[in-house]
Amino acid sequence: MSFVIAAYAIIWLLFFGYVLKIGRSISKLEEEISKLKK
Amino acid sequence: MNFIRRNIAVVTGALTVLAAVMMTISIYMIFFYAPVEKVMGLPQKIFYFHAPIAIMCYVGFFITFVSSIGYLWTSSLHWDRFAVSGAHTGLLFIALTLITGMLWGKPIWGAYWTWDPRLTTSFIMWLIYAGYMVLRSQVDDEYIRAKYSAVMGVIGFADVPLVHYSVKLWSRGLHPVIERAPGDPGMDPAMFSTFKVCVITIFILFVVVFIQRVRYEFIKCDIEHLKAVDGQ
Secondary structure (H helix, E strand, O other), X not given: OHXXXXXXXXXXXXHHHHHHXXXXXXXXXXXXXXXXXX | OHHHHHXXXXXXXXXXXXXXXXXXXXXXXXXXXXOOEOOOEHXXXXXXXXXXXXXXXHHHHHHHHHHHHHHHHHOOHHHHHHHHHHHHHHHHHHHHHHHHHHHHHHHHHOOOOOOOHHHHHHHHHHHHHHHHHHHHHHOOOHHHHHHHHHHHHHHHOOHXXXXXXXXXXXXXXXOOOOOOOOOOOOOOHHHHHHHHHHHHHHHHHHHHHHHHHHHHHHHHHHHHHHHHHHHO
């Protein structure tokens, strides 16, 4: 059972961690682009 | 194009929430709806996400393959951005395929890793696309970078059918060859329904990750161009 829980925990963390991380990177880039356009 | 760019953040946000909801439904179905498999027991439940994740990594690399051909054909950098986004997404999915496969393998085969044909070709596939990323990081000129990585994106895709057919090509492996009649899912109806829901969940997650990666690549390029204009 511990292997199954570990697998699903890793899937959950990696997916949503990645989505969150890239979302933050996009926000930073959007801030930078708005500064450059000013 | 501007309309898509303006609304893409809203669409991606909605898809992320949908993915989280679908993930919860899938996990509920896996543990409380689908029966426990008689031979493998609980570890078989890893299959419900392991197989769709493996399928979607093929899709990511197929996007890289098609976009690489598109770049070599047109020399438009838009294709290169789609190609690298496909490779990034595929790389995440193949990494998860390998991790979940190892966690499934340990209780069933008694080892996290064996040099089974499917595992070996999957590992080679991970190495190819990790190499693709390393190659991109080493070239500064965006057109040369796009050209080299497009060539690698086309050649590297040759490993994808090898991974898929490895269990049939080399029968010595531990991965079972599943023989079944056309239309027969080869599993219990409750298991098959759960599997279908998991495929939809992983597909939505794939779309979210891919769209976010495409957005990132396009914005990054816009910044580089704005900086280049400022510098002139």
